Structure formats: structure tokens, C-alpha cells
Amino acid sequence: MDDVIYRDMANGWQESMLEKNQTSALKHRDFWNSAVKSRWQKPWQARQKKTAPLQPNDLPPLPRLLDDAGAASLGRIVKPTNELRMRCTEFDGEGKVTLVNGAFKKSELIAKCGLLPRDLRKIDSASLPHILVRPSAILIKILHISCLINHNRVLVFDAYGTTDSHTQSIFMYDLEGKLQLREGRSAGSLPYEFRALEAVLISVTSALEGEFEGVREPVVQVLRELEEDIDRNKLRHLLIYSKKLGTFEQKARLVRDAIDDLLEADDDLSDMYLTEKANGVTREEDDHTEVEMLLESYHKVCDEIVQASSNLVSNIRNTEEIVKAILDANRNSLMLLDLQFTILALGIGVGTFFAGLYGMNLKNFIEETDFGFPLVSISCGFFCMVAIVWGLRKLRKVQRLSMWGESGSLSPENHGRRGRGSWREVDPQGQLSGENRVDRTVRWKQDQRMNKMQEGSNEPL
Template structure:
């Protein structure tokens, strides 16, 4: 705004000069041709004071000047820079004794890769920003990467790093469980050979995963079984809609459990990965044979069995749901057939009544016949119409029963 003051001052001076020149010639100059030139009444030489000119035209020009300057500034403005991608991860770190050394700290991805000896592509498995990832247990040189359900963790020989995920409540339970397991091992003392830290951490992760699956299974199965018990007594449209929704939820849950089972089985099928899970021995420089992995194999097979039990239970419930759907479809088909039979009976009765009304319509025409004066004509026509209706009804129902016997 201060840059415009010199320009405004020069513009004001030029406008004053133009006005004085116009007054000297005997005319008043206005802006935009709104004030025409006025003739001079007297030719006598006299000094005439300049008339008072409105400042509105000057303000209008200043306003137009400011608008043009603003448009020039706006057209030359730089575009807003795009937001840079987030290259940090938030994580919580626990040491061997179950103490939290870092709580919800933010680290650069490059720093994590350099600190833990990981590749950049390995972070995709533990980054919560990448949704709809397949569960996986990846074994690296000095770490084990775990991505199961709500848990995204990095396990090393002396610490475990938990990355923030969507299920914060479940992660809090995992942190508490890890602290309890690690501290209980620290209090147990050295008389018995303790399990390596990486196995205790991995077991705590598997316990949390299996516990979460079991709780979800219990809730979902109870809801489905209650709905199936209701449908066995009566078929309701709203309950059928709920059954469809629960059937979809069962399918999604079954697929989730199957993916976790496949992730555990994939690790169990690789002897190199099982032997590479002994991170503590690697840290101490002790070599381990390729087929010497009995401890970790037994531990993972234990939880694989529990996951398979969940899969079998869900499959049996899904089979029960499909059986109930088939029974409901049979019941609905039976009701539909009953409605069709009722419609056929009504059609037969309508045809029979039409024959009687046709006969009565013949005698109801305004034409002369010999039955107008007959004393028994009304009774005779009514009897014939009644018997024709009864005969057609009996014949139609009999034909329908024959067709039903052939079908059954």
C-alpha cells in the first residue's frame, strides 16, 4: 500500500493541473465525459477562481489503479507448495527388562533403516499408513518383523519396537503383557536357562494375536448362533437381513484368520528363517545349524494349532449358516408354492363363476323369448347355472390334484 503513495501523488498533481488549464479556457473538465465544456459569459479580463471539482472521478481512477495492481500481483503469485510426504514413524521401544525406553517417539525412516539394518521396503510391512496389507513374519539378519492384525513390531536380541497402529487399545494391552512377561523372567533368576528375549517377545505377540482372534470369534459366533436359533422357530425378513450381514462378517473374519495361519505356516516351512530367529546367539557370535530350530518351531506350532482351531470353528459355524439358509429357502419356496396353489384355485373358481354369469347374461338381454311367461323358467335357469359352476370347479380342482401328484 505504501508503494502506491508516490503514484497517487503524481496522479493528483496531474489532475489539478488539468483542472486549472480547463478553468483558464472557460471550461470545467470532468472525468469520463460527464461534465461538458461551459461557455464563458464575459470576455472582460478577470481572474476567475477555480470551481470546486468533485473528487469522485479521482477516487474511481485510484480504485481502478489499485485493482489493476492487485490483479498483476495475484497473477504473479507463486502456487502453494504441495505437502511433503510423511517420512517418519511413531513407535514405542521396550528393553529386555520390560522397561519403556521410548514412548511414542517419532523417527525418520532412513534413521530406522540405518539403526536396525533394514531395507526401505521392509518398513512397508510395519508402517500403519499402508492399509490392507497381508499378515507376515519376516526374518532379517538382526531383526524379526511382525505384521499380524493390530501389531506391527520389530524384534531384536535386546529390545522390541512397537509401531503405532489403528488398534491402540489392543496395543496397550500388548505393552502391558510384554512388560509382565519380561519382568517375570527377570525375577525368575538364572537357575533355569531362560528363553531368549526374541522368543519371549515373539510369543507375547502371538499370544496377543490369538487372544484377539478368540475374543472376536466368541462375540461373532454367539451373535450368529442366537440368530440361527431364532430363525429355526420363525422366518422373519429383518432377521434374514441380519443373517446376510453376519454371513459376510464371518467370511471376512475367516479370511483374516486364514491369512494369519498362512503367515505362520510360511515361516515354519523355511528352515533358514527358523534358524535365523536365534538373534541372541547371532549377537554373541555363535553359529547355529540350519536344522537346529526345535524350540522356536515348537512354539510357533503351538500357536498355529490354536489358529487352526479357530479356523475350524468358524468353518463349522459358516456351514451351519449355509444349512440354515438352505432350510429357509426351502420354507420360503413352500410358502411360495402355497400362494401359487391358492391363486390357481381362485382362477378355477373365477372361470366357473364366469360360465354361470354367461348363462344368466343370455337371459338378461332385452330380447323376447318364450321363457318370460314360463312359471318355472327362473328355477330352471338358476339350477343349470349352479350345476355348471359346480361341475367346472370340480373338474378344475381334480385336474390340479393330478398335476400335483405327478410332481410329488
């Protein structure tokens, strides 16, 4: 009995364990109902939340309309960015250097000096020369100099590549010396801003003169050498120097035009008196004699440089034209020599033609005669000379050049044609007593007109 009971209990326990294992296996097989699915789905849902698009409630609150931050960022909170800075050297009212290679924000310069954003762009870029006059400042961008002039301060901007240049350093010393001259030391002293402007113009004109001397010397030397001998290397050097000279002429012309444009603007000239404007002194629009005389003096210097460079460019152009004419003449001479040899070969070819005819092994009935060989030789030489003389005469006729063609307008070939004749064909007009050249020309035209009218009336109908 005990064995039977024990066996029944064991069978029941095995059946219950088997049912449990089957149910757990079914649960694990069902992925969507298992715990693995939930563990796999959690990070995916978190990733979806991170990449979900912004909702209207996710944006920060908008500032008020009159708030400075809202006006600057157009309704959005923007993080402050690094503003662009410009490095410059500052001179105070006494001409002392107060700051070397200092950094200024563009917004500060625009706000303090009353400038526009586009004004500072002209300093950054290598653009055309400019002299801009603003209510409280003068902005200058000419060649290697970029500076801002106030009534008591000068900012010299450090342009790229010109910080350590010799010209820039000379300008700094000259500017410091000009600014240290007090206004009341002499009767003819200039205000602070005009002394700074004069230092700028002196540096610009000195740079132009030095550059012109550096370009002029090699050009003049090459032109002198070309007068003695025309060489390929000299022509190549002349081409290189002419390009440099053309670039310099354009640069000097732009500087002169910038000063000329400022001289033509009377309102800008009157606004350049920054010291008087800072002291509350008003000035008429046409009362700008001092600054006008200052600008005109340096405008004349720039104009002289431009004229000298233009004359040198015209000399180069004239030399090139003369060289072209000489080369054309040499080429024509070579072509003429080639034609002469060709004509000579033609004459010899005519003689060899007859010699070839008599050189054939055919009976011509003069082989046995005594005068056959000299007769054929003399005939071949005669025809050779005729061909050569005829060719040379044609060549000489083609070689003759005339201003109005091969012959005058009164030649038989041009008879009946209307055209311009040579001046030798015009009959001289007699001069009356007390008659000048203009009156004689008018009388000659009237006589010619009357002669044409008479010839037209005498023609048969």
C-alpha cells in the same frame, strides 16, 4: 540611435530563444532519443535478466564422482530434506521401557537392523499380516501389533488409532512381563527374541478370540430366533452379522496363513535364533525345534478359531437356504390359493354365462313353461361344478411333484426313451452266501450288461 540598437538586440534575443525552444521541443518529441526512453528501458532490461534461462556457466561446480554428496544427489547439490520418522516404544534386554513414543528415522532403522525399505512400508500400510525374518531382526505386522525384534531390543511401533487402545496396552504389559524373565531362571526358558514373539502371538490370538466371541453371540441368538419365527428384521440382522463374521473369518485365515508360511520356510526358522547368532553360535538349517513347536501351538489356536468361524458361516448359509425354501413354499401356497380362487371364479363365470344368455329379452320358447327356471338353474349349477372340478383336478395334477417327473420312466409316455428311472423300478439283486455289498453290485452290473446284449441280439433286423 539608442532606441534602434535596443530594438535590434531585443529582436535577436527573441529569435535565439525561439530557436532554442524549437530544438528542445523536437528533442522531447523524439521518444527513442529522449531520456524517458532510457528510464523506462532500465527496469525492463533488469526484469529480462532475471527471467533469462540458465546458462551452463550459471550452474554450480559438479562434485567428484566418488564424493558422498555427489553419489547421493546424482551430480547435483540438493538441500537436505526432513526424513520420515516412525514413532515407537523401546524395550531393552531386561524388559524395561527405555523410550516411550520416541521418533526414529527410517534410514537409521534400515541401517542398524539390516532391513529393506519395502519392509518398513508393510508397517505403515494396513496390509496383510507378515512375519519377516532378516539376518539381525524379526519384523512382525499382525493385526494391531507392529514391532521389530532384535536379540536385545524390541521396538513396538505406534500405529495410527491403536496407541491408546485397550488391546495395545495389554500387549505392552504382557510383553514387559515376558521380557523380564531371565533366560537362565528355568530349564525350559526361551531366548529373548522367542519370548517377545510369544508375547506377540498371545496378544494376537487373544484379540482373535475376543473378537470372535463378540461376533458369535449375536449370530447364534439370531439363528435361534429364526428357528421360531422368520421375521424381516431378523433376516436383516442376520445379513449384517454374516458380513461381520465373513470379515473376521478372512482376517483369522490370513493370520493363520502367515504363521503357516513361516513354518514352511526352514531357513527362516533357523535364522530366528538371533541371540545365538549374536554370540557367534552357528545352527543347522533343520535344527529349529523350539521355535517350530512355539509357532505350531499358536498356529493350532488360530486354526481352531478359523474352523469355528467357518462352521458358523456354514450354519448361516444353511439357515439362509432353509429360510429360502420356507419362503418359497409359502409363496407357492399363496399362488395355489390364488389359483383356487381363480378356478372358482371361472366356474361361476360359466354359470353366469348361461344365465346371461337366458336373461336377454329374446324369445327362447321356454318363458311360459313351468320347468324353465329350475331347468336353467340346474344346468348353470351343473356347468359351474363341472368347470370347478375340472380346474381343481388340473391344479392337483400340476401340484404333484416327483423326482423323475410326473411319471416313471416305464410309463407309456416315456416308453422307448432312455433315461434314469426311479429306484423302485430296479429289481432287487439276490445276495449269495458270503457275498458282500460291493461284490453284489458288481454282479448286478454284469447281469444288466448281459441282459442288454441279449436284448440287442434278439431284435429283428
